[in-house]
Amino acid sequence: MELSVNIDHIATLREARREDFPDPIYAAIEAEMGGADGITVHLRGDRRHIKERDLELLRQIIKTELTLEMAATQSMANIAVRVKPHCVTLVPESPGEVTTQGGLNLLGVKEDLKLYISNLKENGIMLGIFVDPDVEQVKEAARIGAQYVEINTTEYSKLDLKNVKNGIIQIARVAKAAKRENIAVHAGHDLGYRNIQALLSVTEISVFSIGFAIVARAVFVGFRQATNEMVSIIKGVK
Numbered sequence: 570m571e572l573s574v575n576i577d578h579i580a581t582l583r584e585a586r587r588e589d590f591p592d593p594i595y596a597a598i599e600a601e602m603g604g605a606d607g608i609t610v611h612l613r614g615d616r617r618h619i620k621e622r623d624l625e626l627l628r629q630i631i632k633t634e635l636t637l638e639m640a641a642t643q644s645m646a647n648i649a650v651r652v653k654p655h656c657v658t659l660v661p662e663s664p665g666e667v668t669t670q671g672g673l674n675l676l677g678v679k680e681d682l683k684l685y686i687s688n689l690k691e692n693g694i695m696l697g698i699f700v701d702p703d704v705e706q707v708k709e710a711a712r713i714g715a716q717y718v719e720i721n722t723t724e725y726s727k728l729d730l731k732n733v734k735n736g737i738i739q740i741a742r743v744a745k746a747a748k749r750e751n752i753a754v755h756a757g758h759d760l761g762y763r764n765i766q767a768l769l770s771v772t773e774i775s776v777f778s779i780g781f782a783i784v785a786r787a788v789f790v791g792f793r794q795a796t797n798e799m800v801s802i803i804k805g806v807k
């Protein structure tokens with residue numbers, strides 16, 4: 570199991586003062602030194618945190634895999650094809666939302682999304698879709714050509730202790746469905762140091778995408794250590 574660290578909120582801090590620091594590039598290097606297997610950024614339409622400059626520099630500088638989260642628009646596809654991150658995760662995006670609200674709804678999806686996806690794949694980009702924990706969404710993601718799904722863990726992360734088991738059963742069912750469709754399974758959103766452990770039992774998950782909790786912990790212990798603490802949990806290092 571691998572960890573891709575989402576560094577959007579380093580850029581959020583930078584933009585809070587319209588400064589040129591803290592620099593997300595620096596955070597990415599610290600995350601790699603802490604053992605991260607990848608770096609994720611969400612280039613939003615409103616550019617509220619990550620900018621194209623960040624994406625371009627990350628592509629040149631980091632040694633691990635770069636994942637770009639983005640809305641399925643033509644202008645974002647143009648950027649992805651130019652910068653060529655290793656992976657693109659398609660997410661829904663609405664103006665003004667505090668964070669991504671749920672997975673992309675693929676039911677009744679138009680065939681032009683299929684074309685959109687094949688264009689990115691032809692450019693050597695690994696294509697994934699952020700989906701809610703729902704078997705039908707996973708089947709549809711596979712049908713339109715996704716190579717992985719990222720299962721939305723928001724609902725899981727809000728469960729109280731006595732319901733966590735049911736949440737895990739649901740995610741495991743969806744992860745198994747993805748495997749049957751021959752696509753890889755990532756998971757993310759709202760994961761943190763106190764709710765990741767139980768998810769490790771879903772062995773189909775190959776990558777966790779985690780941002781806010783690591784950035785928040787980094788305020789107290791530094792970005793490298795905050796990353797390393799999460800890596801230690803995920804990789805089972807005592």
Ligand code: PXP
Pocket residue numbers: 575577611638658660668669699719757758759760778779780781782
């Ligand atoms: N996965 C997706 C698709 C996201 O949109 C985000 C937030 O940008 C994350 C994972 C990371 O979520 P969090 O910051 O809550 O760890």
